[in-house]
Amino acid sequence: MPISTWLSIPLLLAGAFFFLGGTIGMLRFPDVYTRLHALTKADNLGLGLITGALVLEADGWAVRAKLLLIWILVLAATATLCHIVARAALERGIRPWRRP
Amino acid sequence: MRRALAYGTAWWVLVEGRSDTWVAGIIAAALALGARRLLDRTAAPVPVRIDVPGLLRFVPFFLRESVRGGVDVARRALHRRLPIAPALIPYPLTLRTRPAQIFFVNAVSLAPGMFVAAWTGDVVLVHVLDSGVNVAPRLRALEARIAAMLGEPAIPPWPPGSGPPAPPWR
Numbered sequence: 214m215p216i217s218t219w220l221s222i223p224l225l226l227a228g229a230f231f232f233l234g235g236t237i238g239m240l241r242f243p244d245v246y247t248r249l250h251a252l253t254k255a256d257n258l259g260l261g262l263i264t265g266a267l268v269l270e271a272d273g274w275a276v277r278a279k280l281l282l283i284w285i286l287v288l289a290a291t292a293t294l295c296h297i298v299a300r301a302a303l304e305r306g307i308r309p310w311r312r313p
Numbered sequence: 314m315r316r317a318l319a320y321g322t323a324w325w326v327l328v329e330g331r332s333d334t335w336v337a338g339i340i341a342a343a344l345a346l347g348a349r350r351l352l353d354r355t356a357a358p359v360p361v362r363i364d365v366p367g368l369l370r371f372v373p374f375f376l377r378e379s380v381r382g383g384v385d386v387a388r389r390a391l392h393r394r395l396p397i398a399p400a401l402i403p404y405p406l407t408l409r410t411r412p413a414q415i416f417f418v419n420a421v422s423l424a425p426g427m428f429v430a431a432w433t434g435d436v437v438l439v440h441v442l443d444s445g446v447n448v449a450p451r452l453r454a455l456e457a458r459i460a461a462m463l464g465e466p467a468i469p470p471w472p473p474g475s476g477p478p479a480p481p482w483r
Contacts, residue, residue: 234387241390246430246440247399250386253422258383261376275329282326292419299430299440309430309440312398 221266228262231255244310245302253295260287320345361412367462374458375420382425389442400444406435408456413463420455427452 238251264284268277320342328334389397408414418437422428427448431438441448460466 231383231387234383234390238386238390241395242397244399247397247442249428249440250426250442251390253428254379254382254386254425255390257423258379258387261379273329275326278326279329282323288423289419292422295422295428296418296430296432299428300432303431303438309399309401311400 217269221269224262224266224269228259228266231259231262235259245307246299246309249295249299253291257288257291260284316349317342317346359411362464364462364464367458367464371458371462375423378424378455382423385425386442397442398444400441401430402439402441402444402448404437404439404449404452406437406456407453408460408465409435410463410465413459413465416463417456417459420459421452424451424455 232255235251235255238255239248242248242251261284264280267280271277271280321338324334324338324341328338389395406414406417408417414432414435418429418432421437421439426442426446427439429437430440439448439452
């Protein structure tokens, strides 16, 4: 196997691990606000790692540029969505969960 | 015209330089231009000057923060006892221009254990996953990096007494 494949395998595994972590957080965290933390942060890191692995494996710079552009667009969309969902929840009077 | 070219280039990158999709590309770029016009009508555009060394310093900082944020939340989610103690914390912004504030609000969403849940004027309400962590210095550091990147002068901290607003449900 080429060296890039040996580098991309751990990146892909780590990316999958963080997606799993985000999903488990989504299921275990108690309210919409804490779940947003799990979704935005763990998934962004997972996506970053998987994008990194795919950049190593891609043929040609056009594909690499495309992957990076997709990553940046998803980051921007996630960050904005996180804020919008939280704001909408607050405006509806959903109180954040607090440790009893 | 510059925007049309930028959107066209973005499309070209997304389709990996293939030439048989140019009709869809022109439609997508036109829609993006229209959306941008609509946004400019609701809020007057403010010119943004990006400081290149500031940007180059921001990228590794941002990547490091993303890794820390992902590791932190995954650790808490997988921990047997779910160690979280969320809280809402008001935070007065020192960034004054609208683009810098918008960038800050988005960047906080990707920083470890926090995001902006509400935003009125120059004060944001930050939701934190662990209220035991003092986030104010980290938010100040993020503001300073954004100020350096967007060429905004450093602004003295919020004057004492002009306190942040109470959360909306109180």
